[in-house]
Amino acid sequence: MDQHRRGSQSAPPRPAEPPPVAEIVNSGDPFSVLGPHEISPGLWEIRAILPDADAVTVLDRDGETVLGVMERTPPDGLLVASFRASGRPDYRLRIERQGATEIRHDAYSFGTFLSHDDLLRIGDPTSDAVYTKLGAHFLDLGGIQGFLFTVWAPNARRVSVVGSFNSWDGRCHPMRRRHEGGIWELFIPDVTPDQRYKFEIIGLHGNLLALKADPIAFAAEHPPATASILKGAPTFDWQDADWMTSRSTQNHRKAAMSIYECHLGSWARVPEEGNRYLTYRELAVRLIPYVKNLGFTHIELLPITEYPFDGSWGYQPISLYAPTSRFGTPEDFAAFVEAAHAAGIGIILDWVPAHFPNDPHGLSYFDGTHLYEHADPRLGFHQDWGTYIYNFERQEVMSFLVANARFWLERYHLDGLRVDAVASMLYLDYSRKPGEWIPNSYGGNENLGAIDFIRKMNEVAYATSPGAVTIAEESTAWPGVSQPTYTGGLGFGFKWNMGWMHDTLRYISKDSVFRRYHHHDLTFGLLYAFSENFILPLSHDEVVHGKGSLLNKMPGDRWQRFANLRAYFGFMWGHPGKKLLFMGGEFAQEREWNHDESLDWHLLDDSFHKGVQTLIGDLNHAYQSIPALHECDCEAKGFEWLVADDRDNSVIAWARRGDDEKALAIVVSNFTPVPRETYRIGVPLPGFYREAVNTDAVQYGGSNVGNLGGVMAEDTPSHGQPCSLTVTIPPLATVILVLDSGGSRANI
Structure with missing residues (x-):
């Protein structure tokens, strides 16, 4: 002491x-x-x-x-x-x-706390000092308990801690400036956890700013309230050591990865209690078993870092270090993660380092200057979203963001980060007209600071959290997004395949009579399918803003719409790439997603909707249990065209292989309502091919046309292959056939 x-x-x-x-x-x-x-x-x-x-x-x-x-x-x-x-x-x-x-005790009877080394480490993007030194941390100094408050505000004239413990009066607890790093600090004894606080700042030009939430707050009030809450850096008694050890040895490129994308605020609500949210602990009891039973391997959460506006779905966060209080406390969120791990489910967080909102209690104009954002709106303001863009070239800002990625992976044991809006970070002219952006030092449109940040973030994430993954939502053809940084790549583990999503949804929305003219929308994605480690996303972005639900994109009468959707899901699960499906899609939600309402769970009383849900569970089971469907998702050796050009019949077929050359699956889709009987398809190996999935099966709501359990290959060459199958392809359906390792029907 x-x-x-x-x-x-x-x-x-x-x-x-x-x-x-x-x-x-x-x-x-x-x-x-x-x-x-x-x-x-x-x-x-x-x-x-x-x-x-x-x-x-x-x-x-x-x-x-x-x-x-x-x-x-x-x-x-x-x-x-x-x-x-x-x-x-x-x-x-x-x-x-x-x-x-x-x-x-008197706060002004104590000396300094941060060492010179601490001040230097705060600006080091490889360090965890941002969240171990900045913010509000509980201290026990030989029986004197309180919180040490620290904040980066180098251009402020004065910073005070205000809160429920001093009547929000900025005169009571002015902080000490540490000139070495632009850090302000003050230990306030006798304050206790769960009290509210903010920073009162007089800016560079002498103006009193709106009270600021702590950028490193570990908990925050339920919006619309905006104060930070005294919690201290989270430390939990984790019981998931087996999961973390197993995760660290997993090769995700080779493993089945089927992701359930979820918005916690609208997955399910409690209408009899004012339509309130489920809590993290209630979600642990209801959501996790649901996802487990459907065979998904991961849950991807739309952003849960504290955000002020419900309508942003979390994509405009204020407190990047605080799990939103909408669903409970930090301890409750940790319990949710631990329950997922106990069930064998990984948790991926949608993470938003590209921009932040202009709410006055947030990061904007934080110390009376453009501290976190660029001062020039051509660099610092996002016109589409009305938000500020981080100044990635400022070392302290890079450290703030890299440390935040590390924080969620380390302190909350998250299994991955899906990084939002990567394209908006990479390009200086993103969504800007000529004259509205500033070229980089080489005259180009690449955001060099953002590129450095992304690479550093990925390097730190993979170095400090073995087995965790990072995923880019990147909508352009930027090369090497999911390639290692030492080869010149950005260092992500995976990339969303936005091109595949747009092409195939455009195709499947066409009436079947016109699909022959758009056959290339099905096949084009295979030209680049192995240029990155891809995830195939059917995300929330496709069921909002007037786009309608997945089911409502399908043409035809009611039976055909469901059949089209089932065929499309079978096509997706048989296609190279990891899988992602937004909640509600698994039971064919009919209306567009509304973030203010629960999913329409009553639809499961209808056999067609229940059939789609059953199909998703069976597709996930097949995807995980059949090596040919996942081991070479990211490798060209795992794919071979069998039928790519039958546009007149809208039939497409390919072979999927695993690491073992005899691990073979055949995927066949018929995107017309006409059954194709005695359709010959060349195959590379002889033997009996078991019908593992048929999206036209009666239990899914189909007409039950199929192949009576499987087909034996004939010694008749076809499609450039030494053997062939004569199959029945059901109407508007996808069939997945798996080579029996024993080679005969008797072994099935």
């Missing part, structure tokens, strides 16, 4: 008159006046600012012996008490206000 009670540097000679309170508060070094000061040998003076106190007495450390009574000095009420002591006094303040009395 002694090292934290050594006080500030030697006090200056006592002024003839104490400086005004405003001067002390705004000095940047309130410790030079406040707290204990030896004004002459053996004569000590204690000074404090307590505007709402009726009376203040200085007590000895025992809390009983009176050392002095504080008196207010004119004109604005600095409290001063003087007394003699043989050494630096260890004292308490007895404060009386409005008939109540409390005994507290």
